[in-house]
Amino acid sequence: xxxxxxxxxxxxxxxxxxxxxxxxxxxxxxxxxxxxxxxxxxxxxxxxxxxxxxxxxxxxxxxxxxxxxxxxxxxxxxxxxxxxxxxxxxxxxxxxxxxxxxxxxxxxxxxxxxxxxxxxxxxxxx
Amino acid sequence: xxxxxxxxxxxxxxxxxxxxxxxxxxxxxxxxxxxxxxxxxxxxxxxxxxxxxxxxxxxxxxxxxxxxxxxxxxxxxxxxxxxxxxxxxxxxxxxxxxxxxxxxxxxxxxxxxxxxxxxxxxxxxxxxxxxxxxxxxxxxxxxxxxxxxxxxxxxxxxxxxxxxxxxxxxxxxxxxxxxxxxxxxxxxxxxxxxxxxxxxxxxxxxxxxxxxxxxxxxxxxxxxxxxxxxxxxxxxxxxxxxxxxxxxxxxxxxxxxxxxxxxxxxxxxxxxxxxxxxxxxxxxxxxxxxxxxxxxxxxxxxxxxxxxxxxxxxxxxxxxxxxxxxxxxxxxxxxxxxxxxxxxxxxxxxxxxxxxxxxxxxxxxxxxxxxxxxxxxxxxxxxxxxxxxxxxxxxxxxxxxxxxxxxxxxxxxxxxxxxxxxxxxxxxxxxxxxxxxxxxxxxxxxxxxxxxxxxxxxxxxxxxxxxxxxxxxxxxxxxxxxxxxxxxxxxxxxxxxxxxxxxxxxxxxxxxxxxxxxxxxxxxxxxxxxxxxxxxxxxxxxxxxxxxxxxxxxxxxxxxxxxxxxxxxxxxxxxxxxxxxxxxxxxxxxxxxxxxxxxxxxxxxxxxxxxxxxxxxxxxxxxxxxxxxxxxxxxxxxxxxxxxxxxxxxxxxxxxxxxxxxxxxxxxxxxxxxxxxxxxxxxxxxxxxxxxxxxxxxxxxxxxxx
Amino acid sequence: xxxxxxxxxxxxxxxxxxxxxxxxxxxxxxxxxxxxxxxxxxxxxxxxxxxxxxxxxxxxxxxxxxxxxxxxxxxxxxxxxxxxxxxxxxxxxxxxxxxxxxxxxxxxxxxxxxxxxxxxxxxxxxxxxxxxxxxxxxxxxxxxxxxxxxxxxxxxx
Numbered sequence: 001x002x003x004x005x006x007x008x009x010x011x012x013x014x015x016x017x018x019x020x021x022x023x024x025x026x027x028x029x030x031x032x033x034x035x036x037x038x039x040x041x042x043x044x045x046x047x048x049x050x051x052x053x054x055x056x057x058x059x060x061x062x063x064x065x066x067x068x069x070x071x072x073x074x075x076x077x078x079x080x081x082x083x084x085x086x087x088x089x090x091x092x093x094x095x096x097x098x099x100x101x102x103x104x105x106x107x108x109x110x111x112x113x114x115x116x117x118x119x120x121x122x123x124x125x126x
Numbered sequence: 127x128x129x130x131x132x133x134x135x136x137x138x139x140x141x142x143x144x145x146x147x148x149x150x151x152x153x154x155x156x157x158x159x160x161x162x163x164x165x166x167x168x169x170x171x172x173x174x175x176x177x178x179x180x181x182x183x184x185x186x187x188x189x190x191x192x193x194x195x196x197x198x199x200x201x202x203x204x205x206x207x208x209x210x211x212x213x214x215x216x217x218x219x220x221x222x223x224x225x226x227x228x229x230x231x232x233x234x235x236x237x238x239x240x241x242x243x244x245x246x247x248x249x250x251x252x253x254x255x256x257x258x259x260x261x262x263x264x265x266x267x268x269x270x271x272x273x274x275x276x277x278x279x280x281x282x283x284x285x286x287x288x289x290x291x292x293x294x295x296x297x298x299x300x301x302x303x304x305x306x307x308x309x310x311x312x313x314x315x316x317x318x319x320x321x322x323x324x325x326x327x328x329x330x331x332x333x334x335x336x337x338x339x340x341x342x343x344x345x346x347x348x349x350x351x352x353x354x355x356x357x358x359x360x361x362x363x364x365x366x367x368x369x370x371x372x373x374x375x376x377x378x379x380x381x382x383x384x385x386x387x388x389x390x391x392x393x394x395x396x397x398x399x400x401x402x403x404x405x406x407x408x409x410x411x412x413x414x415x416x417x418x419x420x421x422x423x424x425x426x427x428x429x430x431x432x433x434x435x436x437x438x439x440x441x442x443x444x445x446x447x448x449x450x451x452x453x454x455x456x457x458x459x460x461x462x463x464x465x466x467x468x469x470x471x472x473x474x475x476x477x478x479x480x481x482x483x484x485x486x487x488x489x490x491x492x493x494x495x496x497x498x499x500x501x502x503x504x505x506x507x508x509x510x511x512x513x514x515x516x517x518x519x520x521x522x523x524x525x526x527x528x529x530x531x532x533x534x535x536x537x538x539x540x541x542x543x544x545x546x547x548x549x550x551x552x553x554x555x556x557x558x559x560x561x562x563x564x565x566x567x568x569x570x571x572x573x574x575x576x577x578x579x580x581x582x583x584x585x586x587x588x589x590x591x592x593x594x595x596x597x598x599x600x601x602x603x604x605x606x607x608x609x610x611x612x613x614x615x616x617x618x619x620x621x622x623x624x625x626x627x628x629x630x631x632x633x634x635x636x637x638x639x640x641x642x643x644x645x646x647x648x649x650x651x652x653x654x655x656x657x658x659x660x661x662x663x664x665x666x667x668x669x670x671x672x673x674x675x676x677x678x679x680x681x682x683x684x685x686x687x688x689x690x691x692x693x694x695x696x697x698x699x700x701x702x703x704x705x706x707x708x709x710x711x712x713x714x715x716x717x718x719x720x721x722x723x724x725x726x727x728x729x730x731x732x733x734x735x736x737x738x739x740x741x742x743x744x745x746x747x748x749x750x751x752x753x754x755x756x757x758x759x760x761x762x763x764x765x766x767x768x769x770x771x772x773x774x775x776x777x778x779x780x781x782x783x784x785x786x787x788x789x790x791x792x793x794x795x796x797x798x799x800x801x802x803x804x805x806x807x808x809x810x811x812x813x814x815x816x817x818x819x820x821x822x823x824x825x826x827x828x829x830x831x832x
Numbered sequence: 833x834x835x836x837x838x839x840x841x842x843x844x845x846x847x848x849x850x851x852x853x854x855x856x857x858x859x860x861x862x863x864x865x866x867x868x869x870x871x872x873x874x875x876x877x878x879x880x881x882x883x884x885x886x887x888x889x890x891x892x893x894x895x896x897x898x899x900x901x902x903x904x905x906x907x908x909x910x911x912x913x914x915x916x917x918x919x920x921x922x923x924x925x926x927x928x929x930x931x932x933x934x935x936x937x938x939x940x941x942x943x944x945x946x947x948x949x950x951x952x953x954x955x956x957x958x959x960x961x962x963x964x965x966x967x968x969x970x971x972x973x974x975x976x977x978x979x980x981x982x983x984x985x986x987x988x989x
Contacts, residue, residue, distance in 0.1 A: 011176040013139040017183055020131060053179075055172050069302075078304040084179055100304035101363035106182040118313045118360060119305055448893050695877060741879035787926045788888065788897045791879055797888065797895045805876040805890050815880075 004028040005116070006047035008038035008064060009082065010056040018051065021109050035059025039067045042077075049120045050079040051103065051112075062097045069098045078119035082107075139180045140233050144503070146173040147229075150222050151506055157210050167204040170218075174200055177225065186232040189225070195247050196221045199254045208254050216513075217250050223510050287318060290357055292346040293371040298338050300367035311346065313360045318350030440536075443497060450486075450493045451780040457486045458777060459801040498533035501579045501588075504543055505530050508577055511547050515554040521561065521573055523554055528578035534586055538658055538678060542588070545654045545662075549590040549674050550575060552648065557594035557672050567669065569593065591673040597666040599623045624664040628652045656812050685781055687798070687808065689774040690756075693743035697770075698779055698798055698808045705757040705765065707773060710750035723750065725767045727757070733818065734767045737809070740793060740816040760811040764818040768811075781808065793817075849965075851937040851972055852919065855907040857957075858972040859932075860939065860965065865977055867920045867927065869935055872913060882982055886912060889929060891920060898929040899981060906956035923977050930980075939972075941965055946974055 005027045007018040015031045022029045030045050032038040034056040042050065042064075050068065054061035061081055068079060078100040083090055094102050100119040103112060153170035157163060178193035196218070203210055224243050231237055292314075296307055314320050328341040350357065354374060361370055461479060505527045516523040534542070558564075558573035565571065576591040599620060606612040606626045618626075630649035655662045660678035687698035714726040715734065723734040734755070739746040747753065747769070754773055759765040779798035784791065784807070795810035811817060848863035875887025875898050884904040888895050898918055903909055918929040946963040953961065953973065962976040 010172065011180055012142045013135065013180040013183070014176075016135055016138050020135060055175050057169065057172065076302060076304045078306075078309075082179075084175070084182065095303065095366070098303055105179050106185070114313075117316065118309060118363060120309055452893050743877060743879070782893070782895045784888070784895050787895060787928060788878075793879060797876075799890050799893065803890055804874070805888050805895060807876065807878070 002026070002028045003049065003120070004030065004045065004047045006030045006032065006038065006041055006045065006050045007052075008032040008035065008050070008056070008061070009053040010034050011053070014053065014082075018112075021112060025109060025113060035061065035064035035067070038064045042068055043071070047077065049116055050077055051082060051116075052079060053082045062093075065098045078116075080115055080119060136184060139184060140229065142180065143177055143229050146177050147222055147226055148503060148506060149173050151219065151509070154215050154219050154222070158212070158215055161210040164204070167200070167210070171197065171200040171204050174225075177229075181229075181232070184232075186229075189228045189232055192221075192225060192228055192243055192247070195250065196225065199250050202254045214253050217246070217253055219513065220246055221250060223513070226510075287349045287351045288354070289375045290346075290348040290350065290354070291371075291373045291375050292348060292357075293343065294346060294361075294368060295343040295370075296340050296364070296368045298340075300364050301338060301340070303364070303367060305364050305367070307340075307344065310360055310364070311344075314346060314348055314357070317352040317356060317360070318348055320349075321347045323347075438496070447493050447497065450490050451782075453486055454490060454778070454780050455799055455801065457482060462801050494535060495533075497536045499536050499539055500531045500533055501539065501542075502530040504539055504546065505577055505579075507543060508546055508550055511550050512554065512575060515551050519555055519558075521554060521558050522571055523558065523573045523575060526574060526576045528576070529580045532579040532581060532586070534579075534678075538586075541654070541658055545651045545676070546577070546588070546590065548648070548651050550577070553590060553592035553594065553672070553674075557592035557596075559595045563595065567595075586678040588676040588678070589673055590676075591671060593671040596668040596670055596672055597624050597627070597664070599666075599668070602626055620666070624666050627664060628662075653812075685779055685798075685808065686776070687779045688756075688776050689800075689806070690754075690770040691772040691774060692741075692770045693738040695743060696774070696800065696804070696806045697737075698806050699756065699758070699768070699770075699811070700795070700808065701776060703758050703760050703811045705759045708755040708757065708767075710753060710755055713755055713767075715750060715755075722746065725755070725757075732757075732764070732766050733816075734769060735814060735816045736769045737814075738769070738771070740814055758811045758817075760817075763812060766811075766817050768814075768817075779806075779808070846940050846942050849939050849941060849974070850919065850935065851939050852917075852932040852935045854902050854905065854932050857907065858936070858970050859901075859961075859975050860972050861921075861975040861977050861980075863938060865921045865923060867922055870918045870920060870929070872916045872918060875912075884982060886931060889918070891927065891929070894927060896920065896927050896929050898931055900931045901980065902931070904980060904982065905960055921977060923981060928981060939965075939967065941967075949973075 003026075005022055007015060007022065007029060008031075009015050009018065010033055015033070019029045019031055030041050030047060032041045035052075036059040038050070038052060039059070041047075050064075052061045052064055059067070065079055065081075068077060079098070081094045081099045081102045082105055083094070083102055084105045091102060101115055103115045150170050150173045153166050153173070157166050157170075160166070174193055174197040178190055178197055181187075181189035181193060199221075200218070202208060203214070208214070224246060228243070294307070294310070296305075300307075311320065311322060323345045325343040325345065326341075328343065329335075330341060348357065354372070357372060361368070361372075457479075461483065464475060464479060508527075509525050512523050512525040553575050554573070558575075559567070559569075561571055564573065574593045576589065576593075578589045578591075580587050603612070603618065603623050603626070606623075606629070607614050611626065611629050612618065628648050628651075630647060652662055655676055655678070658678055660676055662674060662676045664672065664674055666672045685698075686701040688701050688704055690697055690699055715723050716726065718724055722736065724731045725734050734750075736746050738744045750769065753769050753771055756768045756770060756773075757765060758768050781796045782798055782805075784794060784797045793810055793814040795808045797805050797807050800806050849860040850863050850866050851858060851860040853859070870891075873889050875889050877887045878885060878897070881887070884900045886898045886900050888897050890896075900909075900912065901907075912931055915933070917932055917935055919932055919935065920927060920929050922928075945965050947966065949958055949961055949964055950971075953964070957973065960975055960980045961973045962979075963974045965972045965974060
């Protein structure tokens with residue numbers, strides 16, 4: 001069964017980049033443009049992993065994580081946050097909000113896949 | 127990723143940056159009215175942040191470095207550390223301009239012009255108060271921080287695998303954050319060979335089992351060439367959510383790990399180690415089986431806004447418009463064929479054809495409307511021009527825009543940028559008075575430039591108005607006389623004098639303009655507007671200001687044309703330029719030397735231009751007998767008479783570009799395709815060799831002093 | 833490092849070229865640039881055009897100039913007629929038609945096959961060629977399209 005990833009970012013360029021990179025790696029990708037859109041898709045399509053940006057209009061990354069964790073359902077979904085900094089304060093904040101891990105921008109395919117592997121029990125996609 | 131895929135991504139990035147920059151400038155404008163608007167502040171911050179993020183992904187280091195500083199400054203502002211006042215807003219706007227330049231350089235693969243960035247950043251940091259920016263040099267010194275992750279690459283020169291002993295016990299927080307021991311072990315397994323033992327001694331009986339609390343401690347033995355840093359990295363996300371002990375052991379102490387096929391992988395059903403998924407507490411995928419199947423998965427990879435717009439590939443649109451153009455031609459051919467048939471009018475065919483004609487007209491209008499875009503982005507660029515021109519001349523200027531949402535065909539829009547830029551620079555440099563004079567005239571110290579756009583009677587009207595001192599007519603007249611453009615003593619109306627500004631070779635500034643040494647004249651503006659099929663005129667109010675009015679056709683693709691024959695060729699003359707046609711015998715034509723003719727008309731003498739000779743199709747004709755004269759009155763050049771062989775027909779023709787595959791030809795505006803599929807060139811009376819509009823004309827013996 | 837493609841083992845791909853004849857001489861250029869080959873159609877004259885620009889033709893709604901390569905290369909003039917072909921090529925966004933006697937072949941060559949221009953090629957032609965390929969005793973001159981086409985921004989003489 002193909003692994004499904006939900007990627008949330010308000011930048012069209014980022015969404016395209018994530019979609020292309022993850023799609024090429026064999027994942028099924030859903031895209032959302034802000035936290036609220038993300039929660040809607042989260043409910044509808046039940047992703048295996050979520051990757052989300054932090055700064056977004058309407059509902060930001062932390063808001064999304066809070067919402068996702070509140071839903072919980074049958075399992076706690078791994079959520080990775082995208083950040084442009086790698087400082088400890090941000091990591092701590094991400095953890096405190098409930099994120100499973102983080103990816104520092106700019107990322108490449110290897111970095112992306114490595115992070116996904118470390119937080120999800122998933123085998124290689126497809 | 128394929129090349130075309132990567133290029134498409136790059137293109138999207140630059141498109142998005144344009145939108146983001148527009149949003150930033152919009153945000154700054156709104157913050158001027160309401161400096162406390164938190165949502166605006168967040169929005170401009172996010173715009174800078176997104177630009178930075180995208181630029182980092184594509185390796186545009188200069189953009190990243192600059193955007194980072196702007197983002198930090200905006201962060202301070204939105205965090206309430208300082209106010210948003212006019213001075214700071216101005217700095218931010220200038221930052222937006224520099225970002226735009228850096229992005230343009232990145233897009234074109236060139237280096238941005240040096241200079242402004244670093245100095246601007248210093249002023250910005252001083253203004254918002256924060257840590258001094260990292261030395262911003264335009265040379266790519268900035269390296270984004272990345273981790274090099276090559277899982278299989280042997281690190282630290284180790285060919286010999288190291289042996290690691292890892293003792294791992296997850297805390298409840300680890301599971302709550304969505305992490306899983308299985309995932310971590312699988313990641314470790316990617317680094318080498320592992321053997322996992324579970325210590326179940328602390329596991330309570332089932333009745334006392336607490337979900338969310340894991341009582342198992344695992345011992346993982348790992349053989350890997352990846353290096354200790356990599357091993358630790360596996361646990362990076364969870365290092366505060368578990369108890370972890372990683373020690374490197376010497377190979378001697380690990381005799382049993384050497385056996386090839388014996389390391390059981392997590393999840394295998396080796397009898398000594400119970401399956402992990404059975405033992406690990408609740409948050410695993412084990413419960414899924416009982417759930418109802420997930421809702422129908424939308425395969426959509428792109429977020430589709432439930433909105434009213436759709437992104438369209440411009441090539442496809444152009445293709446569609448070409449097809450519509452073909453449709454117009456074919457419909458014309460059909461009409462023409464029908465005309466040749468006896469008794470055709472009034473029949474069913476004729477009626478349907480009439481309806482078809484209307485339908486095709488509607489389709490064409492609809493297709494052209496798709497390509498129409500609001501002028502707003504162009505107006506925003508003008509805002510930047512105003513800032514720069516004001517700074518260069520030391521004048522305070524305010525730009526007011528009206529009708530930003532007026533729509534124009536995309537191709538026209540692009541070609542408006544240059545003429546509008548010239549007009550605005552002109553207004554600020556020459557139109558607006560220096561502060562002392564404005565004060566003396568009791569005008570507000572800040573000059574105003576008004577840029578407006580509107581549709582009227584099927585045309586696009588754009589005005590560039592300033593509230594400066596108006597045109598100094600005495601000076602203009604004096605210059606014109608000095609340059610021989612006007613005979614001394616000739617009576618000229620105010621309007622005539624104003625129009626002299628459009629003459630090439632008339633420069634009114636004795637001092638070199640501060641704006642640019644280029645000295646682009648208004649004559650260039652006029653020809654640029656003419657090239658778009660439009661007109662431009664001046665109106666000046668001494669002491670009050672000057673207004674330039676541009677009028678452009680809304681659709682470029684179709685033209686009302688007169689089909690003529692010359693030298694065996696069929697050509698098209700725009701009907702809008704034709705005043706009347708004459709038989710030479712009826713006309714009062716006089717010979718001038720051996721060189722040609724002049725026509726005596728009620729407007730005076732006008733030159734007669736032999737079209738066949740002007741285009742080099744044949745030598746000048748010896749006599750006008752057997753030819754036809756057309757009186758041509760182009761937009762702003764003196765009228766003349768054109769000699770053609772015959773007049774065929776008047777019809778609407780679809781304009782096809784000649785320049786796209788060839789180049790500009792003097793005297794030719796474009797081309798069209800006739801009913802029989804052959805090409806006919808469309809004459810441009812403004813640039814016809816030998817006619818008054820053409821630069822050569824000044825030397826021609828046919829020139830006449832007014 | 834950021835947007836790197838996977839690293840492939842790469843070998844120089846073979847080159848496909850279109851071979852044609854002008855005034856008894858063989859030429860070729862990259863097939864990549866070729867869009868189609870048409871029979872002769874009458875051209876519409878352009879004012880004050882250079883001698884090698886025969887005029888423009890209607891290519892499915894686009895206005896495309898036709899260049900007489902024989903004239904351009906100084907190989908002599910020929911009266912273009914139904915015997916000739918027009919090769920439609922694209923160079924840097926511009927579509928042009930090239931007049932030739934006949935199209936002979938599509939050849940697959942390798943870049944190593946391209947040799948430097950030998951002495952016997954005359955000076956006039958030399959300017960437009962980047963090398964020659966020898967196939968079965970035929971010497972095929974490899975044309976550099978950018979050089980062969982008249983400069984776009986020279987104003988009419």
